[in-house]
Amino acid sequence: MKEIAVISGKGGTGKTSLTAAFATLGGKKVLADCDVDAADLHLVLHPEIIREEIFIGGSKAAIREEDCTGCGLCAEHCRFRAIGYSVTTNGEQAEKPIINPIFCEGCRLCARLCPVEAIAFEPAESGRLCVSGTPCGPMVHARLGVAQGNSGKLVTLVRQEARTIAEGEACELIIIDGPPGVGCPVIASITGVNLALIVTEPTLSGRHDLMRAAELTAHFRIPTLVCINKWDIHPGMTERIEKEARDHDVLPAGRIRYDRLVTDAQVQRTNVLACGDSAVGEDMKAVWRSVESALSNQ
Ligand code: SF4
Ligand code: SF4
Secondary structure (H helix, E strand, C coil), X not given: CEEEEEEECCCCCCHHHHHHHHHCCCCCEEEEECCCCCCCHHHXXXXXXXXXXXXXXXXXXXXXXXXXXXXXXXXXXXXXXXXXXXXXXXXXXXXXXXXXXXXXXXXXXXXXXXXXXXXXXXXXXXXXEEEEEECCEEEEEEEECCCCCCHHHHHHHHHHHHHHHHHHCCCCEEXXXXXXXXXXXXXXXXXXXXXXXXXXXXXXXXXXXXXXXXHHHHHCCXXXXXXXXXXXXXXXXXXXXXXXXXXXXXXXXXXXXXXXXXXXXXXXXXXXXXXXXXXXXXXXXXXXXXXXXXXXXX
């Protein structure tokens, strides 16, 4: 079984549109949407959820009111300002503090400071892990709750689940829609994959973002390809980016032209290849052929 991660140095480069097109190509596969902070592959692939599990990403502090003496030490020292005081009906500050779980980072400083051990920690639901069916095959995706951290851990769970399904269903490929950027969730998305495809645009910032992502994949010794999306809005920059990428052992996988059809497909919540024959669709198929060829050499 092989894994390919489609990533980008920043959001909005067309990464998910391309991944959705890939989903319709090739043989049996499992899809893994690892962009857990802003998952959107499901908007195009319309998964039917088969199984949903609670994701516990960490724990949150809670004050046992009956044990608290109201000394205020915890509220004074919480650097995340998660501990405060409510106002009574008389308009006065309550004697004992309360914790806002949205702001609590679970650092446990308050529990260490509390002289009467009045602060406990409860596992907190941080999101949901979903296993779904789509017309293109099984899909594992997730929803991280608002203001919840630990997205790297959730990405790892998504990938583990995708591998389990791929093994169980004899699928030879896992296609990962990775998060943008170069942070912890991206590292969790690319670790151990056979191939990374970086999607970028022909702009100065696109060039910069590509190089950052390429440094990351080079660090993890992952064979890497690059695809320039909307290449024809700046052919000169496209040439420059592809040359620099080659100098860093990142080979071009193909170019995708600018076409309003991509946006129209997004608005219609479908993928470009489902909109009939098109030049931009052929560009995407050509990129897929490069990916298949590179994977066959791994
Ligand atoms: S665990 Fe850390 S962040 Fe949460 S309330 Fe205590 S000190 Fe604040
Ligand atoms: S440190 Fe402990 S006793 Fe003091 S206010 Fe906080 S919870 Fe209450």
